[in-house]
Amino acid sequence: MKIVVVASLAYSLINFRGALLGEMVAAGHDVIACAPDQDAEIIAALAERGISFRQIPMDRAGTNPIADLATLRALVGLFRAERPDIVLAYTQKPIVYAGLATRIVGKMRFFAMVSGLGHVFSEGEGSWLVRTILSRLYRVAIAHASAVFVFNGDDAGEMRALGILRPHHRVIQVPGSGVDLSRFPRRDLPLGAPVFLLVARLLRGKGLGEFVDAARQVRRQHPECRFLILGPRDANPDCVGEDELRRWAEEGVVDYLGETRNVAPHLAAASVFVLPTYYREGLPRTILEAMATGRAIITTDTPGCRETVIGGENGFLVPPRNSTALAEAMLCFAREPMLAATMGARSHDFAVETFAVEKVNAILLGAMRLRPGDPPDPVQPRRAPIRRAVDIAVSVVAGILLLPFIALLALFVSLSMGRPVLFAQVRGGQGGRAFRLVKFRTMTDARDRTGQLLPDDARITGFGRFLRRSRLDELPELWNILKGDMSLIGPRPLLPGWAPGGTESIAQRAVMRPGLTGWAQVNGNTLLSDEDKLALDLWYVDHASLRTDISIIARTIGVVLHGERINQPEVRRAYAGHHRRGS
Structure with a gap:
């Protein structure tokens, strides 16, 4: 199969999805990765894995509709030229515009990976108007998605409440992007006083202000503790300014380490990982990497973060926007020197049990039917x-x-x-x-x-x-x-609830609108068993054509005039086709 993966940042294609894309290629699929930025290092890494790259215009944080139309136009052109079997998109703009493009072009399966609802949907943040517009765009974009992957149940609930997800959607919760345990093996804790590390984009919603304020409180009692911030600046308007960063550094409360593409040595040099975010996370990859490294976690009791902490076992959950509670959690590690080691060991075990990238990718590939031997999944037809x-x-x-x-x-x-x-x-x-x-x-x-x-x-x-x-x-x-x-x-x-062939068969049957008359109705209807009707319906889904529809109309007239009779040859042919498709 040909698969197009659409991202909003080239770096994420390797850092977050590299293992998944590699497994797609290993399974024999042709993979094309798309992002708006030309990152030579990433493009080379993709090429080494046998993945081609296409640049698409996209303003990640912008709200200019003209620029967004250019994104949509580019994706429509790409899909028409490449004719992929599957499109997988993740983060807001790729989901919205790739989803719309698949509906325009048609004849391909679309999968949306909601890796977090982001700033617009964060509590108390974002514009009501922008949230409303984005919700409606989401709703249209994923209306015909083959599946929607979410990283936490809160996001799924919010999307249902907003009408983005409807009852017919196939929603699959996965444990985040997963973590590569070979890239982030367990490391011994550093000696000496606790070192608290925050790794994030420099957005206020990530809790940077609360981290700094909590550091001030802790250092009054334990001046030996160190507090580190690692992460890139961002085009998002919520980004912390350079002047504020400089003031924090001059105050001597925290050290800003800049940005890096290799966080592993920084995690190894830390005692405790901290992410006091109130940004609408999916399931932060940085927390998973810290857990795999064997680090205790302090994060907020918010969607996507609470899934990573077993309270009192591998870390602490604190209320968002509460620097006092955050400082109190930090002080626990300053007062109990062995706590970081105990909780860090439990973090590593939790990462292995739940968040290993191989387990996550197995769920994703299975849902998209991309593993060798998986039965084909019918393309949900666009509205002809x-x-x-x-x-x-x-x-x-x-x-x-x-x-x-x-x-x-x-x-x-x-x-x-x-x-x-x-x-x-x-x-x-x-x-x-x-x-x-x-x-x-x-x-x-x-x-x-x-x-x-x-x-x-x-x-x-x-x-x-x-x-x-x-x-x-x-x-x-x-x-x-x-x-x-x-x-x-x-x-x-x-x-509702009628499923003699299992929910998978019913999902295959439901890719088409139900009809006033159909293939089962003209080949026996009420004289057939439920299983016979299902086999005939599935045969029609696979073989629908103008010629078949004309035949159904003619046979319907015959049934009305002469009554129902079981057409055994058609029933046998339907069962033969049903078994061949792997149901």
């Missing part, structure tokens, strides 16, 4: 404009022409069964999205002496049987087709 236009045209024209007949049927239903004349029921639509299906009512509300509804056979009327046998009870579904809940032709919409 011609098919949708036909659905709209037919539902409007048929609705107008049949309106007198529909009104007459409604009158007969009302006279024979009472009101309401319509029956509404929640069904599963494309991608598992729930909708309310409407049909003509075919049963009364007759009840026994205790007030319980009688069995269906006792409640269905003669006219109701006629409606079902003739399929006329489904005429109101023209409204569902017009709304876009359904199509004229496709697998019939399922009741």
Whole structure:
């Protein structure tokens, strides 16, 4: 397969995703990595792994819509030229614009990796307007995503609350980016007084101000303790200014070490790792690297950070924006010289058990079906404009022409069964999205002496049987087709929880809109077992074409006129195709 990976920073392609991309190549896939910056060192490292690089325009922290349109245009052009099977994007702008581009180009699977919601979604931070716009862009971009990977449950909950994630989305929580234990082996603690290290971009939201203030408090009691800050400046408006950094250094409370691409020796030289962030993290990679090195952790009780600390075992969680609580946690290590070693050992074990990059990548590759021997995953088709236009045209024209007949049927239903004349029921639509299906009512509300509804056979009327046998009870579904809940032709919409072939088979079936009629309905329908219907539906999903749809329409007329009959040859062919696809 051809895979395009879209990032907002070239360095992250190796530092955060290098192992994942390498495993993709090792599995025989053609991988193209994209980022906005030309980083010669990273491009060379990608080439050594057999990965090609494409530069795309992108202003990571900017809000200029013209610049963002240039990003979208570039991604659309890239996807049309390369025709990838899979697009994987991570961080905000790559997810939004790669997701939109895949919807425009179509015929590829899209996976979004939400490595953190970021500054805009941080509590008390960001503009309401920007948050609203970004939420809506997210919602459209990932509407047809094959899966959305999240690093913590809080992000998934927030995205659902904002309407970004819908009930049909396949959401998979993974333990961050993982950590390469060979690059970050366990190291002995340095001798002497505790050394507290913060590694982060120099953003205020990372808690730099709180770190400095806590350092002042600790040094009043333990002046021998050292406090180090390591990390790059950032174009983000939340970045700490150079003047403030210089004042901190001149005060002698903290030492700023600059930036580096090799944090391992700095982690080895520290006793305790500190990240007092209130930025909306995913699951900070720096914490995982510190844990693998065998360092105790002090971080905030916030999304993405709380997952890394088992309270009192490998570190401490403190409230965000609270330098006093942070200082108190630091003082624990100054007062108890052996605490850093005890907690550091537990950190290393926790990293090995949960956050090893091999375990994380196995989840990601398995979800994307990129491991050797994985069955293929159907491409979720984009909304075909011609098919949708036909659905709209037919539902409007048929609705107008049949309106007198529909009104007459409604009158007969009302006279024979009472009101309401319509029956509404929640069904599963494309991608598992729930909708309310409407049909003509075919049963009364007759009840026994205790007030319980009688069995269906006792409640269905003669006219109701006629409606079902003739399929006329489904005429109101023209409204569902017009709304876009359904199509004229496709697998019939399922009741929630119906899964005779397992959830994977149902997900494969749900890549298409459900239909008013379908392949199972013209080859036996109610005479078939649930398993037979599923096999026929899956065959149709794999073989849908204009010729097949015309055949279904013609056979539907035959079923209405002559009744249902099981077509055994088609059922056997469907099962044969179903087994070949690995279900």
